[in-house]
Every structure is written in C-alpha cells, then in structure tokens.
Amino acid sequence: MDVDAMLEYRAMVAVDIERSAGRGxxxxxxxxxxxxxxxxxxLRESGIxxxxxxxxxxxxxxxxxxxxxxxxxxxxxxxIHELAVRLHAHNxxxxxxxxxxxxxxxxxxxxxxxRTGAAVGGPLxxxxxxxxxxxxxxxxxxxxxxxxxxxxVSQHVYDETVRHGYPGIDPxxxxxxxxxxxxxxxxxxxxxxxxxxxxxxxxxxEGAASNGAVEPGKGDRPASRSKMVNKASGRxxxxxxxxxxxxxxxxxxxx
Numbered sequence: 264m265d266v267d268a269m270l271e272y273r274a275m276v277a278v279d280i281e282r283s284a285g286r287g288x289x290x291x292x293x294x295x296x297x298x299x300x301x302x303x304x305x306l307r308e309s310g311i312x313x314x315x316x317x318x319x320x321x322x323x324x325x326x327x328x329x330x331x332x333x334x335x336x337x338x339x340x341x342x343i344h345e346l347a348v349r350l351h352a353h354n355x356x357x358x359x360x361x362x363x364x365x366x367x368x369x370x371x372x373x374x375x376x377x378r379t380g381a382a383v384g385g386p387l388x389x390x391x392x393x394x395x396x397x398x399x400x401x402x403x404x405x406x407x408x409x410x411x412x413x414x415x416v417s418q419h420v421y422d423e424t425v426r427h428g429y430p431g432i433d434p435x436x437x438x439x440x441x442x443x444x445x446x447x448x449x450x451x452x453x454x455x456x457x458x459x460x461x462x463x464x465x466x467x468x469e470g471a472a473s474n475g476a477v478e479p480g481k482g483d484r485p486a487s488r489s490k491m492v493n494k495a496s497g498r499x500x501x502x503x504x505x506x507x508x509x510x511x512x513x514x515x516x517x518x
Contacts, residue, residue, distance in 0.1 A: 268377040274335045274420075275371060275386065276342075277394045278302065279324035281364040281403055290360040291323070297353055298363055299325060305345035309337050317382060324365070326390070328374065328382055335371050335424040340431030343367065343414050347456040350411035363411065364403055368393035370417040392447040393417060398440035399453060406455055414454040415442070421452040 280294055302325065306313050315330035329338060346367070354362040370393060372386030393399070393415045403413040416425060416437070426434050437452040 268375040268381070268383075270373050270375050270384075271331055272373050273331060273371065273376075273386075274329045274333055274338050274369070275327065275374075275390055276329070276338050277321065277324065277326040277368045277390050278346075279321065279366045279394050281366060281400075283323035286360050293361045294363050295323070297357075297361070298365065301346060301349040301353065302327070304349060305342050308345045309342040311337060311342070317376070319382070324394075326387075328376075335369070335420055336429045336432060338369055339414070339416070339420075339424065340429070343412065343454075343456050344431070347410075347412040351409065351457070354408075354411060365412055366394060366399045366403055367412055367414045368396075368399070368416075369414065369420050371420060371423075389417060389447065389449075392444040393442060393451055395444050396440075396442040396451065397444075398442065398451070402453055402455060406458055410455055410458045412456055414456065415440075416452050416454070418450045418452070425452060 278298065280298060283291060283294065286294070303313055306316065306327075311333055312330055317328040319326040319328075346365075350363050350365065354364075357363075368390050370386055370390045372384065372389070374382050374384035374386055376382050396415055399413045399415040403410070406413070421437065425432055425437055428434050437454045439450055440453050442449055442451045
C-alpha cells in the first residue's frame with residue numbers, strides 16, 4: 264500500500280455472477296465480457312464517469328469504487344435498473360451457458376486509495392461480506408428467471424439513502440435481512456428489481472419485535488394476510504401465521 268494513500272469517503276458496488284463455476288472457459292470469458300459491458304452502459308446512463316471509477320476484477324465479478332462526490336442514490340437508481348434491464352435483454356437471446364444473473368452489493372465508507380490503484384479499508388471487507396450473503400443468494404435463486412439481479416445494501420446505505428425515498432427508489436421494495444458471513448453479522452436490506460410487488464407489511468404485535476416474535480434472519484418480511492393470536496398455558500402468548508410458523512412471546516420475562 265502506498266505510504267501517501269489518501270483516506271476518502273467513497274460509494275462502492277460489487278457484482279458477482281450467479282453459478283458461474285462449471286460453465287467452461289469459453290462461456291466464462293463471454294459472461295465476464297457481457298457483464299463488464301452492461302455495467303459500463305449502466306454507469307454511463309447513470310451519469311457516472313467510468314474513467315474516474317476504480318474497477319477491480321473479482322474473477323466471476325467486479326468491484327467498482329465510484330468517484331468522490333458520486334451520491335449513493337445514483338448507484339441504486341438508475342444504475343441497478345439499467346443493469347437489470349440490460350441483463351434481461353441479454354438473457355432473452357443468449358444460450359443457457361451464457362445467461363447471466365448477478366448478485367449486487369452496495370456500501371460506502373472511508374477507504375485508503377493509493378496512486379497505484381490499490382484500495383484498502385474496512386468498508387471493502389463489509390462489501391465482500393454483503394456480496395457473499397446467504398439472503399441475497401437465496402432470494403435470487405428463488406426469484407423468477409425474468410429477475411436477473413438481487414441487490415443487497417448495507418444498513419448505512421439504507422439509513423442515509425434508501426429510507427428517504429429519493430426519485431426512483433421506493434423504500435417499500437426493500438426488506439431487512441440478517442447477514443452473517445464469517446465474523447461479520449449485521450442487518451442489511453434486500454431488493455429484487457423487476458420482481459412482483461410484495462404485499463403490504465402488516466404491523467408486528469406490540470412488543471413482539473424485541474422479544475423474539477420475528478424469526479432471526481427474516482427481518483421485517485411482510486407477514487401473511489391472516490394471523491391469529493391465542494393464549495397459551497403459562498405466561499406466553501402465541502402468534503401464528505397461516506404458514507404454520509408460531510412465535511411465543513413470554514409476557515412474564517423480565518429484561
């Protein structure tokens with residue numbers, strides 16, 4: 264690392280191609296080429312100067328550190344929309360071996376940037392954990408084939424950008440999840456651009472969120488449309504949804 268590396272606040276995005284292993288070198292080279300091309304097109308449509316971005320090859324993906332001053336909102340909209348639209352168009356005519364679905368992670372923070380192009384810092388480690396997070400993997404795997412992208416943003420990005428509802432960003436299309444990768448555990452927010460709209464969130468019973476009524480890792484995922492609340496023997500209250508999951512709130516426990 265350069266001794267004169269500068270500490271700068273930057274927004275950063277990382278992209279990883281789903282199930283890239285086992286396709287063979289020819290297919291891998293092709294999907295890497297397509298991914299980089301559509302990312303550059305999406306950056307251009309978002310008004311972000313590619314020449315000022317730092318690109319890092321991740322093998323089956325890429326990490327992009329945006330130029331100083333680029334707002335985090337710009338890396339969500341229109342960038343993610345443009346990326347999803349272009350990947351969808353590519354997949355419609357591509358052979359199965361060269362179709363692309365991708366996980367995208369977004370974070371921001373202080374990183375040290377050297378003159379040689381090297382970059383280090385804790386935010387880059389967080390970005391890597393978000394990119395590898397199970398909730399994003401599962402969401403993309405379970406989504407319709409027409410949905411080519413899953414986006415996972417850090418709590419920091421959600422707090423400073425998503426929740427404000429800037430143009431093109433709807434906070435109601437993001438769902439809180441728990442990320443637990445290696446030594447890193449934190450909340451993050453999941454979004455599937457182009458996926459069918461989720462039903463409206465139902466209110467969580469008073470006191471349930473702080474007493475274990477929400478399953479770990481499920482965050483504030485919308486509950487099913489029907490819900491029943493029954494008294495149980497002892498001091499508990501049972502909250503059950505129509506999918507059969509039960510959550511017991513111990514009303515006699517002290518904190």
